[in-house]
Amino acid sequence: MNDFKVGTAVILAMPLVIGSMFLLGPMIRRRSLLFGVRVSQAWTETGEAGRIIRNYRIQIGVLTLLATAAAWLGFENRMAWIQVAWPLALTGGALLPYFAARRAALPYADRTEPARTAALLDDSPGSNPAHSIIPLLLMVLAAAWLQMHWDEIPDRFPIHWDIAGRPNGWSTRTVPGVYGPLLIGVFILVVLKLSEWGILYGSPRVAGGSATVRWQSLRMLQRMGCLMGILFSSIALAPLRPDLFRPGLIVFVILFAVALMVIPLIRAAGNPEGSVADNTPDSAWKFGLIYYNPDDPALMVEKRIGIGYTLNFAHRLAWVSMAALLLIPIGILILKRMG
Amino acid sequence: MDRQVPVIVIHSSSQDPARKQILDQIRSAIIEGQLRTGDNLPSVRRLAIDLGVHFNTVAEAYRSLAVEGWLDISHGRGATVIERAGQTAPDGVGQDQFRQRARHLVAEMRASGIPPRSIREIFLNVLEAIQ
Numbered sequence: 001m002n003d004f005k006v007g008t009a010v011i012l013a014m015p016l017v018i019g020s021m022f023l024l025g026p027m028i029r030r031r032s033l034l035f036g037v038r039v040s041q042a043w044t045e046t047g048e049a050g051r052i053i054r055n056y057r058i059q060i061g062v063l064t065l066l067a068t069a070a071a072w073l074g075f076e077n078r079m080a081w082i083q084v085a086w087p088l089a090l091t092g093g094a095l096l097p098y099f100a101a102r103r104a105a106l107p108y109a110d111r112t113e114p115a116r117t118a119a120l121l122d123d124s125p126g127s128n129p130a131h132s133i134i135p136l137l138l139m140v141l142a143a144a145w146l147q148m149h150w151d152e153i154p155d156r157f158p159i160h161w162d163i164a165g166r167p168n169g170w171s172t173r174t175v176p177g178v179y180g181p182l183l184i185g186v187f188i189l190v191v192l193k194l195s196e197w198g199i200l201y202g203s204p205r206v207a208g209g210s211a212t213v214r215w216q217s218l219r220m221l222q223r224m225g226c227l228m229g230i231l232f233s234s235i236a237l238a239p240l241r242p243d244l245f246r247p248g249l250i251v252f253v254i255l256f257a258v259a260l261m262v263i264p265l266i267r268a269a270g271n272p273e274g275s276v277a278d279n280t281p282d283s284a285w286k287f288g289l290i291y292y293n294p295d296d297p298a299l300m301v302e303k304r305i306g307i308g309y310t311l312n313f314a315h316r317l318a319w320v321s322m323a324a325l326l327l328i329p330i331g332i333l334i335l336k337r338m339g
Numbered sequence: 340m341d342r343q344v345p346v347i348v349i350h351s352s353s354q355d356p357a358r359k360q361i362l363d364q365i366r367s368a369i370i371e372g373q374l375r376t377g378d379n380l381p382s383v384r385r386l387a388i389d390l391g392v393h394f395n396t397v398a399e400a401y402r403s404l405a406v407e408g409w410l411d412i413s414h415g416r417g418a419t420v421i422e423r424a425g426q427t428a429p430d431g432v433g434q435d436q437f438r439q440r441a442r443h444l445v446a447e448m449r450a451s452g453i454p455p456r457s458i459r460e461i462f463l464n465v466l467e468a469i470q
Binding site: 114118120121280295296297 | 342344345346347348349350351352365368373374378379380381384385386387388389390391392393394
């Protein structure tokens with residue numbers, strides 16, 4: 001297969017992947033939630049719920065096909081503005097079917113006030129420090145190796161590749177240029193660790209299926225940290241052995257590993273036996289997506305859409321976390337300029 | 340045999356404030372033996388996050404339980420269930436107040452449609468759990 005065909009396949013795959021995420025997002029849920037609305041599990045199996053889900057799927061399917069056609073047209077005709085416009089149109093457009101489905105589900109919302117539970121004795125396992133040390137150690141070793149073989153690093157080496165695997169971004173043998181990937185890796189590790197602590201110490205411990213989801217989420221973050229350690233160490237060491245470095249293979253391995261981590265979480269979230277009702281008040285959820293509850297001291301709560309956790313935006317640390325996340329792209333830009 | 344972890348449940352629609360719900364349920368768990376002397380309760384912060392209530396609400400409930408003699412909160416290590424010093428039973432007036440509250444509770448149960456036989460069973464079950 002030549003480069004052009006590979007490029008076309010990737011271009012066509014991107015809207016399909018994004019569309020699939022929108023299609024699956026609201027379906028990956030606890031049994032007592034539908035489009036962010038707290039409903040009875042029995043109702044989710046009725047024809048009315050089925051009709052709402054079907055309509056949502058049809059609308060997202062049509063949007064995805066339109067976005068795929070636009071992406072292909074933009075790629076074929078080298079129209080850069082279309083390449084920028086279709087992801088925005090697909091992302092923004094997907095909100096419309098979501099809001100329509102949510103509006104249709106709202107009349108069937110469970111109006112009973114949720115009860116909150118807590119264990120009076122702590123029976124939850126703590127955090128395993130090995131999960132923090134291993135990825136950090138990998139990056140420290142990579143840094144030491146780079147330092148020891150500094151003279152073997154080429155004056156100019158690739159740091160970015162196009163969709164066909166050809167280098168299209170370069171760096172030079174300078175401290176920020178060589179150690180930049182490791183710095184970014186450490187920063188991402190810190191963000192992952194803070195997220196883990198946010199869940200561990202700042203989210204409610206709950207009983208039943210949600211407890212499983214909570215521990216699966218924590219485990220996923222820990223494994224993600226290890227994966228990031230391997231990834232950024234490999235990228236950092238690439239200038240020493242460019243012949244061994246395969247960006248396509250790395251992307252494939254990352255996607256495969258992420259899928260392996262996410263699947264148990266999706267299964268735990270949808271487990272009908274363990275899935276328990278959401279215990280946050282409906283009034284605190286804006287559009288079923290954003291949690292804002294000044295009366296809740298929790299920093300993080302389980303999402304109502306998809307899997308994982310979201311921030312309580314009434315908590316001041318939530319805004320600090322958002323600001324810290326912004327530092328990642330800013331840091332990358334600074335390193336790029338320096339390198 | 341694995342020990343069952345006692346659980347506390349807070350209903351936001353309840354007429355009782357969250358502080359009283361926490362206090363009542365921890366006291367009941369101690370009296371019924373679900374919590375034993377030496378057990379460490381979750382920190383104020385931990386319980387407040389789990390229950391979605393303000394830290395002060397939990398802290399007040401812990402303080403009240405400490406004043407009643409059920410908890411030790413003096414060492415800054417959270418709350419520990421302690422052996423309660425022998426209490427003197429309330430005098431006639433004090434007992435009348437409890438009788439009055441029990442009467443109101445029974446009337447409330449009858450008003451909600453629970454038959455007398457079931458009320459009797461509920462009280463006997465509660466007493467059995469305590470003993």
